[in-house]
Amino acid sequence: MKIDKVSIKDYTTYKLTGKMKLFVPKDISELKEILKKDRCKIIGNGSNLIIDKSYDKTLVKLQHFDDINICGNIVDVGSGYSLSKLSRKCADNALSGLEFACGIPGTVGGAIYMNAGAYGHEIFDVLNSITVLDEKLQIIEICKKDLKSSYRNSLLKDNNYICLKAQFKLDSKKSEIIKRDIINIMEDRRKKQPLEYPSAGSVFKNPKGYSAGRLIEKSGLKGLSVNDASISEKHANFIINKGNASSDDVIKLINIIKDKIKKEYGIDLELEQEILKG
Ligand SMILES: Cc1cc2nc3c(=O)[nH]c(=O)nc-3n(C[C@H](O)[C@H](O)[C@H](O)COP(=O)(O)OP(=O)(O)OC[C@H]3O[C@@H](n4cnc5c(N)ncnc54)[C@H](O)[C@@H]3O)c2cc1C
Structure with a gap:
């Protein structure tokens, strides 16, 4: 091993x-x-x-956990499968429901763990069941009625489950229409997000009733840097790596943002990204 x-x-x-x-x-x-x-x-x-x-x-x-099987409008897929690849494969098969996921650069397992979402949709909307490994190393299948999730949160996080595979139930739609929607979403992302730099997407969750990006922008923090970690000029809820940023640089910047937003608006920003330290 x-x-x-x-x-x-x-x-x-x-x-x-x-x-x-x-x-x-x-x-x-x-x-x-x-x-x-x-x-x-x-x-x-x-x-x-x-x-x-x-x-x-x-x-x-879990990169080898990447089997995929499509039967009618049911898609069974391993948790290591790329989410954006899955979105495109479904489009090829005239299956609609995962268009929103085309620009999310994660795996199926990672997306389920944090209930990834965009453009008004979340991954749990189209999940039919998942198969997980629990802390006793037992394999359990969890069906739709028991799939608990909330904004950027899921039962995987709450129960320390490892997702092995997932089953999606999608709708039939003309492939050309699905592909056009994917092109539009990707164009919109390129326009609004700093995809030319390394990042991990949105840094903070949107507080209820607010946009985290707008709050950061309004407080004048766009462009602020700690060494090579920088608050994107294009989208204030993105921290980008301009070359050799370390986790310390990113965390320092996160703390500066949190302090400023708390001071100016009395709002505690909650991290969407996850820090692994120590
Ligand atoms: C440019 C860009 C745009 C993004 N846009 C979006 C967006 O629109 N919406 C959105 O929600 N996110 C977005 N993200 C964030 C990120 O892509 C998603 O959160 C994605 O779902 C993470 O998946 P991952 O496979 O990379 O997980 P990782 O980052 O590798 O892991 C995240 C967490 O998931 C857990 N995990 C991963 N696989 C499994 C598994 N099989 N079983 C149990 N736990 C697991 C890990 O332990 C970790 O706690 C974006 C990121 C970038 C860089």
Whole structure:
């Protein structure tokens, strides 16, 4: 069982400095084995994570859990499958419901963990069931009526479940219409988001009734930097890495934003991104 020391840069979209421990199980028995032996944390595409070089758990990447089967309007897919690839594959198969996910650079498992959403839709809207590994390493299937979620939160977070696979139930629609919607969403993202720089998407959740980005913009923080970590000029709820940012740089910037928004508006901003430290 080989645990590698790899660059955080190569396994996350923020591309921060430092190394992390990584294990890539080839099947469920290797996954169970590493979970018994070591202190572990699952990683998808690392697109919502701020990983510090001090983080000492082994990150376990389920990239081989990527089978896909489409039968009518039912899609069974492994948790390591790319969400944007899935959105496009469904479009090819004239299946609608995952268009909103085309620009979210995560895996199916990562998206379910945090109930990823965009353009008024969330991943739980189209989920039919999930199959998870619980803390006793038992495999459980959870059906639609028991799939609990809320804004950027899910039963995976609350129960320490590992998602192995998911089943989606989608609607039939003309492929050309779905593809046109995907093109429009991608154009809108390119216009509004700093996709030319490494980041992990929105830093903060939107407080009830507010847009986190608008609050940050109104408080004049756009463009503020700590070393190579910088608040995007294009979208104030994005922190971008202009080259060699570290997790410390990003966290310092996060704390500056939180303090300013608390002082000016009395609002406690809550992180959407997850910090893995120590
Ligand atoms: C440019 C950009 C745009 C983005 N836009 C959006 C957006 O519109 N909407 C949105 O919601 N998010 C967005 N994100 C954030 C991110 O892509 C999503 O949160 C995504 O769902 C994270 O998936 P991941 O596979 O990268 O998970 P990771 O970042 O690798 O992990 C996130 C969490 O999920 C857990 N996890 C991952 N896989 C599993 C599994 N199989 N079982 C249990 N837990 C698991 C991890 O342990 C970790 O706690 C964006 C990010 C970027 C960089």
